[in-house]
Amino acid sequence: MSSSPSFSDRLAVLPQYLIPKQALTAFAGWVAGSQWGGATTGIINWFVKRHNVNMAEAANPDTASYKSFNEFFTRPLRGDARPIAAAALVSPVDGAISQCGPVVGDQVFQAKGHGYSTRALVGGDAALAAQFDNGEFATLYLSPRDYHRIHMPCAGRLTRMIYVPGDLFSVNPTTARGVPGLFARNERVVCVFDSANGPFVMVLVGATIVGSMATVWHGVVNPPRPGTVREWTYEMGNITLAQGEEMGRFLLGSTVVMLFPSGVMQFKPDWTPTRPIVMGEAMGALR
Numbered sequence: 001m002s003s004s005p006s007f008s009d010r011l012a013v014l015p016q017y018l019i020p021k022q023a024l025t026a027f028a029g030w031v032a033g034s035q036w037g038g039a040t041t042g043i044i045n046w047f048v049k050r051h052n053v054n055m056a057e058a059a060n061p062d063t064a065s066y067k068s069f070n071e072f073f074t075r076p077l078r079g080d081a082r083p084i085a086a087a088a089l090v091s092p093v094d095g096a097i098s099q100c101g102p103v104v105g106d107q108v109f110q111a112k113g114h115g116y117s118t119r120a121l122v123g124g125d126a127a128l129a130a131q132f133d134n135g136e137f138a139t140l141y142l143s144p145r146d147y148h149r150i151h152m153p154c155a156g157r158l159t160r161m162i163y164v165p166g167d168l169f170s171v172n173p174t175t176a177r178g179v180p181g182l183f184a185r186n187e188r189v190v191c192v193f194d195s196a197n198g199p200f201v202m203v204l205v206g207a208t209i210v211g212s213m214a215t216v217w218h219g220v221v222n223p224p225r226p227g228t229v230r231e232w233t234y235e236m237g238n239i240t241l242a243q244g245e246e247m248g249r250f251l252l253g254s255t256v257v258m259l260f261p262s263g264v265m266q267f268k269p270d271w272t273p274t275r276p277i278v279m280g281e282a283m284g285a286l287r
Contacts, residue, residue, distance in 0.1 A: 032069040032073065032251060033068055033069075033070050033251075034068060035067045035068050040067070040068060040069060041063060041064045041066075043069055044063045044066060044069060044072045045063055047069075047072075047144070048063060051143075051144045051145035052145055053145050057077050057078060057147070058075050058076070058077060058078070059075065059076045059077060059078050060075065060076075070251050073148055073251060074148055074149060074249045074250075074251065076149070077147055082094075082147075082278060082279045082280040084243060084244040084280045085280060085281055085282040086282075087282035087283065088154060088284065088285050088286045089153045089265055089282075089284040089286075090151075090153055090154075090243065090244065090280050090281060090282060090283050091140070091153070091277045091278065091279055091280065091281045091282075091283045092150050092151045092152065092202065092247075092256060092258070092279060093146070093147070093149075093150055093256055093277070093279050094142065094146040094147040094277065094279050095141050095142040095143065095146050095277055096141050096274060096275065096276050096277065097138065097140060097141075097271060097273055097274065097275045098111075098139040098140065098141045098273065099111070099138075099139045100136075100137060100138035100267055100271055100272075100273070101136065101137065101267070102135070102136060102137075103133065103134055103135045103137050103259070103262075104134070105134065106118045106119060106129060106130075106132075106133050108121065108137050108139075108183075108184075108257070109137075110139070110181070110182060110183065111177040114177070114179075114181065114182070115181075116181040116182075116184035117129065117184070118133070118259060120185075121183060121184045121188075121190075121203060121259075122162065122164075122190050122201065122203070122259075123162045123164035123188075123229050124229070125162070128160075128192065128201075131199055131261055132259040132260065132261055133262065134262040135259060135260050135261045135262045135264070136260045136262075136265055136266070137258060137259050137260070138257070138258045138267065138271070138283070139183065139255060139256075140255065140256045140257075140258075140277065141255050142254055142255065142256070147279065148250045149246050149248070149249045149279075150202070150204065150247055150249060150250070150256060151245060151246050151247060151279050151280070152241045152242065152244060152246075152247050153200075153202075153243070153258065153283060154195055154243050155195060155196070155240070155241065155242050155243050156193030156194065156195045156200065156241055157193060157194045157195070157236060157237055157240045158191065158192070158193055158217060158234045158238075158239040158240075158241070159193065159194055159199075159233065159236065160190075160191075160231065160232065160233050160234065161189065161192070161215065161218065161221075161231070161232045161234075162189070162192070162229065162230070162231045162232075163188075163189055163221055163222060163229065163230040164187065164188050164189075164190060164229055165187055165225060165226070165227050165228060166185050166186045166187040166188060166206070167187070183203070183255060183257050186205050186206055187205075187206035187222065188203050188204060188205045189203070189204040189206075189213050189215070189221050189222070190202075191203070191204070191215065191247065191248070193241075194236070197264050197286060198261050198264055199261060200258065200259060200260050200261075201257075201258065201259040202247070202256060202257075202258055203256065203257040203259075204254065204256060205254050205255040205256070206222070207254045207255070212251045213248065213250055213251070213254075214248055214249050214251070215247060215248040216241075216246055216248060217239050218232070244279075264286065264287060265286055265287060266284055266285060266287055267284040268282060268283065268284055271284070
């Protein structure tokens with residue numbers, strides 16, 4: 001991680017330090033949640049064309065039927081659109097692999113010249129972070145055109161959820177190369193699960209114009225944005241989700257970071273950076 005990002009990458013992200021990201025995100029959230037009839041349909045149709053969204057996969061392909069942009073953006077897919085592979089671990093999202101591989105000590109690789117600690121990622125809890133020392137991680141990027149519901153990579157029992165306030169930089173590949181510790185400095189929701197093979201963490205990372213993040217057990221987590229860490233704990237077994245079951249969603253695109261303990265799993269050999277992925281495809285096996 002000693003190499004430095006290129007000058008062009010640093011220059012490309014410079015405007016993001018200057019723009020009012022919180023205000024822009026709040027405005028985008030208001031627009032996305034508004035119901036403007038034909039104007040909303042026009043925005044949706046423009047978005048579908050601009051980002052080449054495959055509406056044939058949607059449970060409801062009629063763009064005029066969505067009352068708000070958020071309703072369209074978090075649309076469910078047809079029941080047969082994403083079959084769940086016969087694998088111990090499956091991809092929780094549609095998108096692309098930003099990075100994946102071993103956690104080195106407590107360090108997660110972000111991009112050339114950048115890394116961050118697991119403790120920073122989970123909001124400062126040293127005991128939680130230590131469970132993933134020398135483990136495995138995956139950082140998965142969801143572009144605007146992707147399906148934006150998040151599903152379970154394996155069956156799990158929810159034990160904690162932690163909201164961590166932070167910045168709202170973009171999470172696209174250029175920003176990942178240009179902003180140090182990006183995924184551990186952006187606003188995020190840390191979801192901690194226990195499974196038959198030990199604990200794992202799914203971190204939903206916010207970004208510029210990501211209006212909010214929601215989970216199936218809590219609903220919308222943000223806003224509000226109080227500027228302080230908030231935590232919820234759950235009785236063991238009260239909230240259990242099956243492999244492939246929905247666990248949350250983004251209102252506009254972002255990134256999911258997963259952590260697994262040492263010696264528990266290994267990623268498929270073809271899981272390499274920039275590779276496109278779809279929810280439900282085989283991600284890895286148990287060791």
